[in-house]
């Protein structure tokens with residue numbers, strides 16, 4: 539069976555993971571809108587290096603980079619999840635954070651990953667299936683126009699610059715987050731350390747190669763769009779100042795609720 543035989547079809551609407559069909563699971567309405575209209579090929583939804591990596595690690599559903607593990611744990615702690623909470627993992631990739639998230643929300647809670655690349659969703663689904671998690675779902679969708687019929691308590695954006703550095707995507711996601719929801723984001727940034735002046739452009743070049751052409755380029759404060767939407771905002775630097783973890787609370791937004799009433 540070829541890789542694309544396993545890739546969920548983009549024409550299909552609604553939730554893509556089979557786990558969604560489990561009794562009692564809430565149905566999420568996913569709008570594949572843009573992707574469907576433009577008939578984008580699955581391969582185009584995965585930058586080349588990410589595609590090779592996704593295929594390489596596919597036989598190992600629990601694969602994760604060892605140096606990211608403790609950061610995932612810390613990021614999930616910053617979300618302050620309680621049992622029964624619902625959490626959105628935007629740009630979830632192969633689901634490296636699912637284990638921490640589903641532990642934090644416990645059996646009654648819900649973890650929903652949003653991932654644009656159908657190839658990478660295959661990996662995430664394999665992880666879910668391997669562990670038999672009934673409260674972890676992944677939807678194949680662009681976070682910029684994904685829609686849900688429920689609100690979430692927290693938002694994780696781990697290694698997801700496309701999400702945390704995009705005002706348009708954040709504007710869509712906050713519609714599905716309860717006021718004061720906690721967030722955490724981890725990603726690349728320029729370093730201000732001595733000597734980094736020379737390394738920063740090289741670093742940006744390599745990060746860009748592994749990203750979409752549309753991914754906002756690395757700079758000193760890639761978290762700015764996220765900070766603009768925050769009521770509280772905290773930053774920690776890692777790896778000589780080339781990576782950051784940001785967390786806080788989203789500012790309340792005036793907008794109709796999903797039922798049409800103001801929130």
Ligand SMILES: C[S@@+](CC[C@H](N)C(=O)[O-])C[C@H]1O[C@@H](n2cnc3c(N)ncnc32)[C@H](O)[C@@H]1O
Nearest residue numbers: 629630631634652653654655680681696697700
């Ligand atoms: C560097 S990976 C990080 C994956 C995962 N969060 C982790 O910690 O391992 C970023 C992921 O975001 C996905 N992505 C990029 N833009 C997206 C968008 N607009 N909507 C949903 N997912 C997106 C990419 O396909 C990729 O899988």
